[in-house]
Amino acid sequence: MSMENGIAFNRRQFLRFGLTVASGMLMPASLKAFSREGGSVAVHPLQTFVQPPMLEAKNGLLDVTLTASYLNTKLSGANAKHQYPVSLRAYAYDAHGPSYSGPTLVVKGGDQLRIKLVNNLPVNPPVLAFRDPTNYMKPNTTNLHVHGLHVYPGIYEDKSPLEYGDYVVDPNSGGIRPGGDSRQYVYKIPKDHPEGPFYYHPQYHGSSAIQAASLMSGAIMVRGPVDNLLEMDQAKELIFLFQAPYFATSEIKNNYSVSNGSLEKFAQIADHPTGHGVNHFKHVAVDAQPVLINGVRQPTIVMESGEVQRWRFINTQVFNYLSLSLDDHTFHQYTSDGWGSSTYQDYPDGRQKNGKGILLAPGNRSSVLIKAGATGTYLLRSLPVKIAQGRQTATLPGDILAKIVVVEAKEAMELPSTPLPVSNFLKPVTDKEFASAGGRKRSIIFNMVGNEVLDPSHNDPSFIDEAIAESASIASSVKESVKQKIAMAKAGISKVTGNPIEGSQYFPPFVFPTYDYELQPPNGIIQNVILGAIEEWTVFNCNSIAHVFHIHVNPMFITKLNGIPVDPYWCDTVALPAGGTQAMPTSVTFRMRFQDFIGPYILHSQMLKDSDLGLVQRVTVLPI
Numbered sequence: 366m367s368m369e370n371g372i373a374f375n376r377r378q379f380l381r382f383g384l385t386v387a388s389g390m391l392m393p394a395s396l397k398a399f400s401r402e403g404g405s406v407a408v409h410p411l412q413t414f415v416q417p418p419m420l421e422a423k424n425g426l427l428d429v430t431l432t433a434s435y436l437n438t439k440l441s442g443a444n445a446k447h448q449y450p451v452s453l454r455a456y457a458y459d460a461h462g463p464s465y466s467g468p469t470l471v472v473k474g475g476d477q478l479r480i481k482l483v484n485n486l487p488v489n490p491p492v493l494a495f496r497d498p499t500n501y502m503k504p505n506t507t508n509l510h511v512h513g514l515h516v517y518p519g520i521y522e523d524k525s526p527l528e529y530g531d532y533v534v535d536p537n538s539g540g541i542r543p544g545g546d547s548r549q550y551v552y553k554i555p556k557d558h559p560e561g562p563f564y565y566h567p568q569y570h571g572s573s574a575i576q577a578a579s580l581m582s583g584a585i586m587v588r589g590p591v592d593n594l595l596e597m598d599q600a601k602e603l604i605f606l607f608q609a610p611y612f613a614t615s616e617i618k619n620n621y622s623v624s625n626g627s628l629e630k631f632a633q634i635a636d637h638p639t640g641h642g643v644n645h646f647k648h649v650a651v652d653a654q655p656v657l658i659n660g661v662r663q664p665t666i667v668m669e670s671g672e673v674q675r676w677r678f679i680n681t682q683v684f685n686y687l688s689l690s691l692d693d694h695t696f697h698q699y700t701s702d703g704w705g706s707s708t709y710q711d712y713p714d715g716r717q718k719n720g721k722g723i724l725l726a727p728g729n730r731s732s733v734l735i736k737a738g739a740t741g742t743y744l745l746r747s748l749p750v751k752i753a754q755g756r757q758t759a760t761l762p763g764d765i766l767a768k769i770v771v772v773e774a775k776e777a778m779e780l781p782s783t784p785l786p787v788s789n790f791l792k793p794v795t796d797k798e799f800a801s802a803g804g805r806k807r808s809i810i811f812n813m814v815g816n817e818v819l820d821p822s823h824n825d826p827s828f829i830d831e832a833i834a835e836s837a838s839i840a841s842s843v844k845e846s847v848k849q850k851i852a853m854a855k856a857g858i859s860k861v862t863g864n865p866i867e868g869s870q871y872f873p874p875f876v877f878p879t880y881d882y883e884l885q886p887p888n889g890i891i892q893n894v895i896l897g898a899i900e901e902w903t904v905f906n907c908n909s910i911a912h913v914f915h916i917h918v919n920p921m922f923i924t925k926l927n928g929i930p931v932d933p934y935w936c937d938t939v940a941l942p943a944g945g946t947q948a949m950p951t952s953v954t955f956r957m958r959f960q961d962f963i964g965p966y967i968l969h970s971q972m973l974k975d976s977d978l979g980l981v982q983r984v985t986v987l988p989i
């Protein structure tokens with residue numbers, strides 16, 4: 366491809382250019398037009414799309430220090446022209462200050478990724494005598510999860526100080542404490558690890574939503590054979606972290622030592638799934654779903670007519686779905702999450718009849734190639750998404766996410782021809798392989814009770830006050846109703862499957878918040894699996910809302926939706942169909958190879974506030 370100054374750049378040169386700009390050595394004047402402070406890549410005067418700096422492993426090693434702290438800055442909300450002062454939790458890396466995301470970490474199979482995470486967030490708030498039960502317990506304690514990576518989830522106990530794999534089962538008394546505590550993470554990427562986009566974010570039980578919904582996430586790119594194809598290598602790579610930081614104007618009072626005017630508060634996430642920043646007590650909408658891309662509201666991307674670019678989409682939001690569509694253009698998708706396919710799945714303009722966008726639930730990723738059409742201006746949209754139906758109905762509104770300006774062509778480019786190379790790790794789990802491994806099936810239930818956030822009655826601000834005032838009687842009645850509802854769910858699922866629930870250890874799963882509470886613990890239900898097993902799991906959704914199922918360490922080979930076979934595909938995060946009830950839950954069925962790694966890890970809802978409240982189970986993989 367060529368730059369406007371006529372110098373030809375290949376992708377690696379382009380990346381170097383990006384790095385140079387990111388480290389502040391070159392700051393084009395056009396950066397001033399951005400709707401966030403600071404910035405990185407700007408390759409055309411019109412381009413306001415910026416992306417995080419990219420750090421690439423050298424000689425098999427990428428070693429980086431991430432520091433969590435507050436970032437004080439200004440961000441645009443729904444209106445790209447208006448900015449609000451905000452303080453959000455964010456990552457800094459090495460000697461650089463905190464920014465709108467962590468750096469993009471680039472590795473390949475066989476590499477070692479070392480991340481030292483330092484927690485410089487302020488101390489946790491004291492346990493208040495009078496606590497809003499929707500607030501988190503330890504909002505500033507943290508840890509780290511590498512979402513989707515097939516890596517060891519345990520602790521390397523032979524190291525002193527200890528080194529951690531993708532370890533997220535910290536007890537409530539553990540984690541990386543604020544005020545300078547740190548932890549060394551080590552991720553050994555298997556040689557045949559598929560190439561694709563992954564990402565990192567906090568996963569400390571009880572605070573993962575409020576931290577990830579701040580700005581604490583960053584991309585991980587695993588590279589491999591598909592990236593070495595000539596046409597792929599020549600295509601400019603843009604990384605999109607879709608973010609919806611929850612913030613409000615100064616109407617909301619100070620809390621948790623966050624400076625005035627900048628509070629993110631759990632109540633906002635819980636009560637307002639469309640992302641409206643709302644004063645919980647006054648019910649004043651101050652903004653509508655401000656989805657940003659790498660910290661920028663509605664950036665402009667410049668392409669040349671006939672140019673091919675590859676875009677990596679990562680939905681880092683903790684509640685909202687995206688349905689991505691580009692006017693008059695086709696997305697040629699070649700990874701779902703980080704898992705590649707040998708052919709393209711095409712998504713033409715989703716506004717057209719029968720068209721659909723690329724649906725990204727929270728935590729979903731996608732890689733697409735896109736070939737720019739005629740000169741002109743096109744919009745990258747998120748189409749409306751129905752996220753709840755049945756007893757409760759909710760549709761996320763559509764949004765304009767970015768503007769694509771296509772300018773005169775210099776040279777045409779082509780898509781890589783198929784079949785694309787795919788790692789052997791992703792060979793289909795056939796009926797034969799599944800049967801010969803014993804054909805073991807098990808059921809997982811996603812069923813939230815006592816927190817039906819979309820129930821209109823809960824929009825009454827007096828609900829919380831009443832709940833606190835009557836906490837004792839509510840606690841016992843909720844416990845009773847939870848017991849009943851779980852029994853109903855089990856009966857309903859047995860009706861659907863003809864089988865009782867089996868395969869899991871079962872503990873009373875609900876601890877009603879008290880003033881010094883833990884929410885439902887993350888180890889209330891444990892799925893025990895034997896290393897090397899191949900199993901088929903069906904995840905049942907008993908709620909109106911489209912919960913998002915994510916499991917760590919091993920990817921899922923999706924085979925059925927609501928019991929009906931689909932074209933099977935690999936993913937690690939999947940939208941459960943909306944409209945479930947306890948009597949007739951919706952479902953997703955997948956097969957999984959529990960290979961390579963023992964360990965305790967988790968499955969949970971990537972709607973992270975639900976996970977923090979207890980929509981989480983432990984998975985323990987044991988050697989025979």
Ligand SMILES: [Cu+2]
Nearest residue numbers: 510512513917
């Ligand atoms: Cu994850």
